[in-house]
Amino acid sequence: MKAQTPMKDDELQIVFTTTHPAEAEMVRMALESEGIVAFVDGANQAGFTGMLDIQVSVAQKDAARAAVRVEELEESNVSGEEPEEAFGEEATDDGAE
Numbered sequence: 001m002k003a004q005t006p007m008k009d010d011e012l013q014i015v016f017t018t019t020h021p022a023e024a025e026m027v028r029m030a031l032e033s034e035g036i037v038a039f040v041d042g043a044n045q046a047g048f049t050g051m052l053d054i055q056v057s058v059a060q061k062d063a064a065r066a067a068v069r070v071e072e073l074e075e076s077n078v079s080g081e082e083p084e085e086a087f088g089e090e091a092t093d094d095g096a097e
Contacts, residue, residue, distance in 0.1 A: 011059055011060055012039065012057040012058065012059065012060070013057060013058055013059070013060045013063035013066075014055045014056070014057050015031075015038075015056055015057065015058055015063060015066040015067050015070050016055070016056040016070050017053050017054070017055050017056075018053070018054050019051060019052065019053060019054065020054070021040075021043040021045070021054055023054075024040045024043055024054040024055075024056050025040060025043070026073075027056045027070060027073060028040050028056055030069060030073055031056070031058060031066050031069055031070075034065070034069055036058055036062045036065060036066050036069070037058065037059065037062070038056055038057065038058050038066070039056070039057045039058070040054060040055070040056055041054070041055045041056075041057060042054040042055055056070075
């Protein structure tokens with residue numbers, strides 16, 4: 001595995017924001033498959049999952065290329081489904097019979 005070079009915070013650009021940790025990880029992996037080092041910030045939300053923003057950031061030098069890839073990913077989800085629905089997970093109902 002290739003070691004990642006640490007960057008200063010002011011060198012990062014947010015390219016994607018979501019409230020779904022799995023969606024942020026999918027975007028990170030898609031960017032890294034294109035050779036763009038990406039970082040997920042805010043995924044460890046404990047009991048607040050789905051309520052707080054999670055951001056995917058890249059180096060400023062890769063931001064334009066990453067933005068294009070993120071747009072392609074967003075356009076490919078033409079169904080408009082939430083990530084859970086896209087993965088075939090059923091919504092849970094606390095009042096289930």
